[in-house]
Amino acid sequence: MAHRVISDDAFLEIALDLFRTYGFEGVSLKMLLDKTGLEKASLYYRYPAGKDQIVTTVAESVAAWFESNIFDLLNGTGTPRARISLVAERLKEFYLNGVKASILDVLSIQSGPEELRVVLRKMTQTWIDAFTKIATESGLDAVDARFRAEEALIRIEGSLIVARTVGSGTAFERTLKLLPDLLSLT
Amino acid sequence: MAHRVISDDAFLEIALDLFRTYGFEGVSLKMLLDKTGLEKASLYYRYPAGKDQIVTTVAESVAAWFESNIFDLLNGTGTPRARISLVAERLKEFYLNGVKASILDVLSIQSGPEELRVVLRKMTQTWIDAFTKIATESGLDAVDARFRAEEALIRIEGSLIVARTVGSGTAFERTLKLLPDLLSLT
DNA sequence: GTCTATATTAAGATAGAC
DNA sequence: GTCTATCTTAATATAGAC
Numbered sequence: 001m002a003h004r005v006i007s008d009d010a011f012l013e014i015a016l017d018l019f020r021t022y023g024f025e026g027v028s029l030k031m032l033l034d035k036t037g038l039e040k041a042s043l044y045y046r047y048p049a050g051k052d053q054i055v056t057t058v059a060e061s062v063a064a065w066f067e068s069n070i071f072d073l074l075n076g077t078g079t080p081r082a083r084i085s086l087v088a089e090r091l092k093e094f095y096l097n098g099v100k101a102s103i104l105d106v107l108s109i110q111s112g113p114e115e116l117r118v119v120l121r122k123m124t125q126t127w128i129d130a131f132t133k134i135a136t137e138s139g140l141d142a143v144d145a146r147f148r149a150e151e152a153l154i155r156i157e158g159s160l161i162v163a164r165t166v167g168s169g170t171a172f173e174r175t176l177k178l179l180p181d182l183l184s185l186t
Numbered sequence: 187m188a189h190r191v192i193s194d195d196a197f198l199e200i201a202l203d204l205f206r207t208y209g210f211e212g213v214s215l216k217m218l219l220d221k222t223g224l225e226k227a228s229l230y231y232r233y234p235a236g237k238d239q240i241v242t243t244v245a246e247s248v249a250a251w252f253e254s255n256i257f258d259l260l261n262g263t264g265t266p267r268a269r270i271s272l273v274a275e276r277l278k279e280f281y282l283n284g285v286k287a288s289i290l291d292v293l294s295i296q297s298g299p300e301e302l303r304v305v306l307r308k309m310t311q312t313w314i315d316a317f318t319k320i321a322t323e324s325g326l327d328a329v330d331a332r333f334r335a336e337e338a339l340i341r342i343e344g345s346l347i348v349a350r351t352v353g354s355g356t357a358f359e360r361t362l363k364l365l366p367d368l369l370s371l372t
Numbered sequence: 373g374t375c376t377a378t379a380t381t382a383a384g385a386t387a388g389a390c
Numbered sequence: 391g392t393c394t395a396t397c398t399t400a401a402t403a404t405a406g407a408c
Contacts, residue, residue, distance in 0.1 A: 154347075155341060166311065
């Protein structure tokens with residue numbers, strides 16, 4: 001077969017889609033090779049530590065995406081309500097109306113490298129912190145703001161599970177609509 | 187090695203613990219054999235269809251346990267608040283304060299047999315129905331009751347994920363405490 | 373930096389003795 | 391109804407040509 005190339009970004013996007021769909025153990029190198037067109041040895045050239053390194057890189061790239069597309073926006077300018085409504089739109093796209101799973105869910109299962117779980121734990125904390133901050137801006141005291149921030153993330157994750165289990169994104173879309181009120185935003 | 191026997195119930199309990207910890211693809215037959223003491227051929231004698239059949243049987247046994255320990259109780263006698271508080275206790279035990287994962291979460295990932303997802307979907311619907319019924323008894327209209335029932339399940343599932351990701355059961359235990367209010371129970 | 377070819381290990385699965 | 395022994399396939403991983 002002739003040389004084939006695929007950018008690192010395109011590779012990671014395909015890998016993300018596979019991992020969030022089938023989980024770490026459910027994705028084989030063969031699936032990654034078939035979807036990306038790479039050959040096995042080329043994959044190992046890019047990621048010498050194999051699947052462990054790929055899944056960790058995927059999680060880091062998602063964390064980076066959230067950083068610049070969700071968290072920075074939450075901490076940005078404009079009214080809290082305007083910011084959260086834009087965040088809800090982007091979450092809706094990232095999770096494809098509840099069709100695509102959360103990596104905080106699927107990849108936090110006890111499998112794969114410990115380093116992966118560290119990345120996910122840090123991303124979770126950053127998310128809760130950002131929600132806490134925007135709730136605080138709306139006048140809530142620190143304890144209540146953090147409480148509501150955790151509740152908001154809980155409902156996002158929980159509604160994604162229910163969406164997946166019953167096969168309908170309704171619950172997830174309703175959660176997104178409620179986000180401003182959940183965080184008590186002005 | 188001498189003959190070893192293990193009851194079907196004990197086998198399924200060990201299998202449940204493995205599957206909810208490592209997921210379907212994360213559990214190998216070898217892990218099941220090591221934990222149960224059975225040999226491979228004996229396992230196939232009990233479950234000719236192998237891992238697919240085992241995980242489906244596990245899910246069915248959990249569904250049966252919920253039926254008689256959670257759903258029947260929700261549909262039983264006593265004030266709604268008294269019933270839900272007993273249910274919360276049992277959920278706390280089943281999920282070991284948030285340490286153990288939900289099979290509606292871990293086993294609903296796109297892996298394993300389709301039959302498994304059917305069992306999980308049915309169990310989810312039964313759960314939502316039971317929550318809806320008890321909320322209706324407290325005076326909520328049908329639409330609002332169902333709405334709150336879904337929210338309650340969403341928060342249980344979501345708080346289990348957050349508990350697992352951050353490594354603390356606090357969020358899950360708080361959800362259980364809030365259950366009566368979430369369902370607006372009298 | 374990607375390829376073909378090969379090696380190694382583990383997983384799922386079955387045959388047949390007891 | 392469990393066991394030992396064996397089989398087959400798939401997964402991870404590497405060597406070396408281009």
